Amino acid sequence: xxxxxxxxxxxxxxxxxxxxxxxxxxxxxxxxxxxxxxxxxxxxxxxxxxxxxxxxxxxxxxxxxxxxxxxxxxxxxxxxxxxxxxxxxxxxxxxxxxxxxxxxxxxxxxxxxxxxxxxxxxxxxxxxxxxxxxxxxxxxxxxxxxxxxxxxxxxxxxxxxxxxxxxxxxxxxxxxxxxxxxxxxxxxxxxxxxxxxxxxxxxxxxxxxxxxxxxxxxxxxxxxxxxxxxxxxxxxxx
Numbered sequence: 001x002x003x004x005x006x007x008x009x010x011x012x013x014x015x016x017x018x019x020x021x022x023x024x025x026x027x028x029x030x031x032x033x034x035x036x037x038x039x040x041x042x043x044x045x046x047x048x049x050x051x052x053x054x055x056x057x058x059x060x061x062x063x064x065x066x067x068x069x070x071x072x073x074x075x076x077x078x079x080x081x082x083x084x085x086x087x088x089x090x091x092x093x094x095x096x097x098x099x100x101x102x103x104x105x106x107x108x109x110x111x112x113x114x115x116x117x118x119x120x121x122x123x124x125x126x127x128x129x130x131x132x133x134x135x136x137x138x139x140x141x142x143x144x145x146x147x148x149x150x151x152x153x154x155x156x157x158x159x160x161x162x163x164x165x166x167x168x169x170x171x172x173x174x175x176x177x178x179x180x181x182x183x184x185x186x187x188x189x190x191x192x193x194x195x196x197x198x199x200x201x202x203x204x205x206x207x208x209x210x211x212x213x214x215x216x217x218x219x220x221x222x223x224x225x226x227x228x229x230x231x232x233x234x235x236x237x238x
Contacts, residue, residue, distance in 0.1 A: 009124060052116050059113060 125132060140146065147153065176186075 012124075012126065055114060056116070059115065062113075 127135070
């Protein structure tokens with residue numbers, strides 16, 4: 001794909017992502033959003049290319065290493081093609097290494113590598129979003145197994161959904177009251193059943209303060225009588 005075509009494709013993606021935004025040329029927030037979208041599209045493509053180049057470089061390095069090892073194995077073979085004394089042939093060593101790799105990893109390391117040719121090229125739809133939606137809507141017109149959505153059918157569906165949710169909630173509360181399945185009533189359930197349990201008593205603090213004052217007065221009167229003169233004749237029983 002040429003540079004002009006690639007640039008045009010990027011501009012098309014940005015335009016689709018920012019379609020419908022108001023005040024594109026006057027709002028600073030909208031301009032900032034458009035710039036962030038453009039940056040993400042550009043950097044995303046650069047990251048994909050960089051990743052592809054890295055994978056390709058790793059694949060080439062692996063192939064060069066294999067070729068080098070094969071060349072070294074040929075150099076160390078005997079003149080008549082036999083392995084050196086006390087040694088084994090390079091092909092035997094290579095086969096053993098491959099078998100050991102299969103035992104350890106279950107497959108060769110190359111099978112873990114993703115190559116660009118392993119993926120199908122992504123087909124980009126050049127049509128605008130409105131055109132795509134209209135095409136899908138036209139494709140559904142001939143369908144007879146679908147129910148058209150109208151205001152009445154939507155309201156009926158919404159009422160049915162609410163009724164089903166209310167029935168499920170009522171069943172859950174009944175199970176919680178009965179203690180089935182280890183479920184317990186929540187604070188919200190108790191509040192729904194009896195809201196007076198959660199009403200604060202506005203005079204609670206004042207009543208508590210009055211009780212404390214009364215106790216202090218009683219204790220103060222008891223201590224105050226200790227210093228007064230006592231008529232001992234009142235206790236004379238003779």
